[in-house]
Each structure stands twice: as structure tokens, then as C-alpha cells.
Amino acid sequence: MPVTGTTPRTTAGAPPRPRLTLVVLLAAQFMLAVDFSILNVALPVIGEGLGLTLSGLQWIATAFALCAAGFTLLFGRIADLFGRRRLFLGGLAVLAAASLAGGLASTPEVLIAARVFQGLATAAVTPAGLSLLTTSFPEGPLRRRALGLNGALMSAGFTTGAILGGVLTELLSWRWAFLVNVPVALAVLLVAPAILRESRETGRPSALDVPGAVTVTLALLSLTFGLTRAGDHGWGSATALVPLLAGGALLLLFHAVERRVATPLVPPAVLARRTVAWGNVAGLTAFLTETSLVFLLTLYLQDVLGFSPLAAGLTFGVLGLGTVLGGAAAPRIAGRVGTRATLLTGGLVQTAATVALLGLGDDRAWLWLLLPATFVGGVGNMLAIVAFMITATSGLPDHEQGLATGLATMTQQIGITMGTPVMAALATGAPLVLDGIRTAITANAALALLGTAMSALFLRPER
CATH class of the missing domain: 4.10.860 (DNA Excision Repair, Uvrb; Chain A)
Structure with missing residues (x-):
């Protein structure tokens, strides 16, 4: 799409190799998704090891979330202006150093500082990596497939983080929840310069x-x-x-x-596009509801059914399988029935699966309901997330992809950050734990349905 008054983009380096490009970018995005949840199970052990109080433990999560959500839009625009590959590689280097510092930390101050820099690195690498992905594949089936794989691995990474955090903490040490990032980041840094091409404006970059x-x-x-x-x-x-x-x-x-x-930083004309504005609203509800549902089900498994943290984490493997299958199927479904129809179908499937969880009881026999419901809900949620990412980044020229993916990433981070405190406030407001969880699940299903209804009303069908 031509845009008047913009500077054409040039490409440095050899032509990209699509499969290798995809592997490199997906490896980085999967690692970042794991980081969102890998420390959750390890927090009590970290507190004992470093002498952190409860408020100090909360800052381990808060410091990361603040930086990951707060700086993502800024870094997305910086990637557009000064080079996406440059920011991607720089962010990965910071992530590797911060993860090493966190794994070797001997004081709470060093650990929290490491989480700050991990959050900043996430805010830089995620939009830069997504914009490299969208500019490496033309709009259409190839980009839909790439975004589908990216969405599947992102959601699988969030689930894997919960499982991996429990396994590493129980078998090795909580420090490996940090150190596991270092070899992955270094491997990507070694191969990425030869695989990824730089994209930047010719001449002098526009003013920030x-x-x-x-x-x-x-x-x-x-x-x-x-x-x-x-x-x-x-x-x-x-x-x-x-x-x-x-x-x-x-x-x-x-x-x-x-x-x-x-x-x-955000041209009003871009936000005026229905695909950008309402696509991000749909994405916000998709991320807010499913990630907070994981929190509610963690409460259910541990506080109601008495599962250990490791057993609770392994239970979410079924949800992870559903998200992987949903992410793999979403591009093909979107190609056949359209992105809007895929988004609506995913939202309705997720809503129905969440409503089914209202039937959960207080003994372990109810796993027969929890496991298939979370599997189906994971499929539906991933259909919605992939459709949201396609919608929110479509119809825009390459030089605005960093902005579009920055907005989409910001939506993701805010949804993940917002959902848990909202549902926690609802779940802890009842005298009985199970009653509070049911209240929060009802609100979760209502939000999923509301997001789907808004998409139906305000997103136009594709021609």
C-alpha cells in the first residue's frame, strides 16, 4: 500500500531464507513466552533462598511486567526508525546478560534488577521480532502460516514455562529458571546475523x-x-x-x-483503521481471559484439589496441546473462511469451554471435565489470537509494521498483566475458595463473549 510522504525502505544483506528466518524468530519468541511464567512456581523457593519477603517476591513479577508492557510501543517505533534486526539482536544480548545475572544473583537487589532488564529486553525483542516476521513474508497464506506458528509457540511457551519452572526448581535449582535462557539466546545471536536481513529507511531516519x-x-x-x-x-x-x-x-x-x-509515535490514521483498533481490542480480551484462567485453575488444582505445584503445572500440558493444535490449524481456517470468521469462531469456542468449567466440583474426579474443557478452550483461544495478529497487522506498509506489531505486543502484555489481578480480586472475594473461583470463571466467560460480540459488530467481513 503506497503512503505519501514516506521514505522507501531498503534491504541490506543477502535475500532472506524463509524457513531459517522463521526458525530463528520463533525460537526467540518461544523463549520470551516461557519467561512470562517460568518463575511463578519458583517464587516461594526464591524467597527462601534470598531472604525475600512476600512484597519482595511480588516485585520479581511486577518489575518484569512493568518494563515488558511499558516500553514495548516505544521500542516498536524505534525498530521502524533505526532497524528491526539491530534492535532484535541488541535486545537478545541484553536478555542473555540479564538472565545470567539473575541466575547468579546473591542479593534481592541484583535479582530484581535482572528482572527489570529482562522486561526491557522483552519489550525490544518481541515487536522487533514480530515486525521482522511480518516483513519477511508477504501478506497472504505465507504470513498467515508464520503468524499461526508464532501464536501457537507463544501460547505453548506460556504453558511450558509453568511446567519447566516446576521441573527445574524441583530437580535442579530456581537459578536454572534464569540460566536456561542463556544458551538459547546465544545460539540465536550466533546464527541470526547471517539469516535475518535489516530493514530501514533510506537516508536520515525520521525524528522520534x-x-x-x-x-x-x-x-x-x-x-x-x-x-x-x-x-x-x-x-x-x-x-x-x-x-x-x-x-x-x-x-x-x-x-x-x-x-x-x-x-x-502512533499516527491517528493508523489507529483509525478498524483492523488495527478493533483487532487489538479482540486480542486484549483473548489474552486477558485465557492467561487469567490459568491462574484461576492453578488456585483450583492446588487449593481445592490439593495438587503439588509440579503436578498442577503438568496438568496444563493438555491446555498447551490445545493451543499448539489451534495455532497450527488457524492459518488454514482463516484462509478458507476468512480472518473475521476465524476470530469469532475462536471466541465462541473459548467462551463455551470456559462456561463448562463452572461445573467443576471439589474432588479429583472432576478432572474428566477440566482436561477436555481446557483443551477445547486452548484451541479456541489460539484461533482468536492468530486471527487477531493477522487482523491487527494487515493492510499496512512495511515501514509501519514495527508500529503495528508494537501495538499488538503491547496489547498482549497488557492483557497478560491485567487479567490476573482482575480475576484474583474476584476469586478472593468469596468465603469459600471454590465459590470465588466460580465467580471469577463466570466473569472470564462474560469477557470472552463480550470481546467476540464487539468483533462481530465492528470488524467488517473480508471481501
């Missing part, structure tokens, strides 16, 4: 919208911090309300800034 970058980054940091505090202290606490209100005010300021600067 500094006021917009500052306001949106502060807004996302504030909102993410408020959401994590709400899960710990309640939605009515000052520690949650103040940053949430500040984040909302900063987003309004960001909108005003973008309407006035010459080179906005």
Missing part, C-alpha cells in the same frame, strides 16, 4: 516523537503498576487507584500530543 514516547511510556508504566497493585491490595486502595487514574490522564495527554506533533 519524544513527547509522545515519554507520555505513553509513563502511562503504560502507571497503568501496569496500578493493575498489579490492585491484585495485591484491592481495587479501592490508594496504591491502585492513584496510578490507574494517573495512567488514564497520561493517555489523554498522549492523545493530545499525537494530534499536534509532525511525526507522531
Whole structure:
């Protein structure tokens, strides 16, 4: 799609090798997805090893989430302006160093600093890697297949992280939850320069919208911090309300800034596209609901059924299998019936599977319901996620792919961050654990259905 007033993109290096390009990018994205959940099971052991209090343990997760969500849009735009491969490789180097520091940490301060840099690296590598993927494959069947594999491995990585964290912590040490990243990152860094091509604007890069970058980054940091505090202290606490209100005010300021600067960080014309705006709304509900459902089912398995952390993690292997199959099937389904129909089908399947979980009881015989419901829900959720990623990045020129994938990545990070505190507040509000979990599952299913309904109303069918 030609865009007036833009500078043409040039390519440096040899022609890309599609399969090797895909393998390199998927390996990096899978590793980043594992990082989101690999420490969850290990947190109590880390607290004992380093003498961390409960509030300190929460900061291990919060420090990562703040940086991963807060800086992703900024780094997505930097990738567009100054080179996607350059940012991808630089972010991987930071991730390897931060993971090594975390694995060798002997004090809480070093560990939390390592999590900060892991979050920053994730915010850089994820949008840069996704934009490299979308610009390496033309819009159509090849890109749909690549995004389907990426979505399947992302979701499988989130599930694998929960399992791997339990296995490494129980058999080796919590330190390996950090150290496992180092050889993978180094392997990608060794082969990526010969496989990936750089894409950048000719001549001098456009100026970065500094006021917009500052306001949106502060807004996302504030909102993410408020959401994590709400899960710990309640939605009515000052520690949650103040940053949430500040984040909302900063987003309004960001909108005003973008309407006035010459080179906005997020051009209003891009957000005006229905595919970008409503595609990201659909993605937000898909990530918010399924990742928070994993949290609710972890409570159910451990607090109601009495499973060990490792056994609970292994139970989610069924969900992981569903997401892999859903991600593999999604591109073919989207090619046959259209992306919008795939998105709606996935949302409805996920909603139905979540509603089925309301029948869970208080003994282990109910695994006959939990296992097939999570499998089917994983298939539906992955159909929705792949369709969201195709929708949110389609119809845009290559020089805006970093922005589009940055927005999509931000949606993913905010959804993952937002879901758990929302559902935790609902689940802990009832006298009985199982009653609270059922209340939260009801809200989860309602949100999944609402997201599907909005997609049906506001996304136009493809011609």
C-alpha cells in the first residue's frame, strides 16, 4: 500500500531464507513466552533462598511486567526508525546478560534488577521480532502460516514455562529458571546475523516523537503498576487507584500530543483503521481471559484439589496441546473462511469451554471435565489470537509494521498483566475458595463473549 510522504525502505544483506528466518524468530519468541511464567512456581523457593519477603517476591513479577508492557510501543517505533534486526539482536544480548545475572544473583537487589532488564529486553525483542516476521513474508497464506506458528509457540511457551519452572526448581535449582535462557539466546545471536536481513529507511531516519514516547511510556508504566497493585491490595486502595487514574490522564495527554506533533509515535490514521483498533481490542480480551484462567485453575488444582505445584503445572500440558493444535490449524481456517470468521469462531469456542468449567466440583474426579474443557478452550483461544495478529497487522506498509506489531505486543502484555489481578480480586472475594473461583470463571466467560460480540459488530467481513 503506497503512503505519501514516506521514505522507501531498503534491504541490506543477502535475500532472506524463509524457513531459517522463521526458525530463528520463533525460537526467540518461544523463549520470551516461557519467561512470562517460568518463575511463578519458583517464587516461594526464591524467597527462601534470598531472604525475600512476600512484597519482595511480588516485585520479581511486577518489575518484569512493568518494563515488558511499558516500553514495548516505544521500542516498536524505534525498530521502524533505526532497524528491526539491530534492535532484535541488541535486545537478545541484553536478555542473555540479564538472565545470567539473575541466575547468579546473591542479593534481592541484583535479582530484581535482572528482572527489570529482562522486561526491557522483552519489550525490544518481541515487536522487533514480530515486525521482522511480518516483513519477511508477504501478506497472504505465507504470513498467515508464520503468524499461526508464532501464536501457537507463544501460547505453548506460556504453558511450558509453568511446567519447566516446576521441573527445574524441583530437580535442579530456581537459578536454572534464569540460566536456561542463556544458551538459547546465544545460539540465536550466533546464527541470526547471517539469516535475518535489516530493514530501514533510506537516508536520515525520521525524528522520534519524544513527547509522545515519554507520555505513553509513563502511562503504560502507571497503568501496569496500578493493575498489579490492585491484585495485591484491592481495587479501592490508594496504591491502585492513584496510578490507574494517573495512567488514564497520561493517555489523554498522549492523545493530545499525537494530534499536534509532525511525526507522531502512533499516527491517528493508523489507529483509525478498524483492523488495527478493533483487532487489538479482540486480542486484549483473548489474552486477558485465557492467561487469567490459568491462574484461576492453578488456585483450583492446588487449593481445592490439593495438587503439588509440579503436578498442577503438568496438568496444563493438555491446555498447551490445545493451543499448539489451534495455532497450527488457524492459518488454514482463516484462509478458507476468512480472518473475521476465524476470530469469532475462536471466541465462541473459548467462551463455551470456559462456561463448562463452572461445573467443576471439589474432588479429583472432576478432572474428566477440566482436561477436555481446557483443551477445547486452548484451541479456541489460539484461533482468536492468530486471527487477531493477522487482523491487527494487515493492510499496512512495511515501514509501519514495527508500529503495528508494537501495538499488538503491547496489547498482549497488557492483557497478560491485567487479567490476573482482575480475576484474583474476584476469586478472593468469596468465603469459600471454590465459590470465588466460580465467580471469577463466570466473569472470564462474560469477557470472552463480550470481546467476540464487539468483533462481530465492528470488524467488517473480508471481501
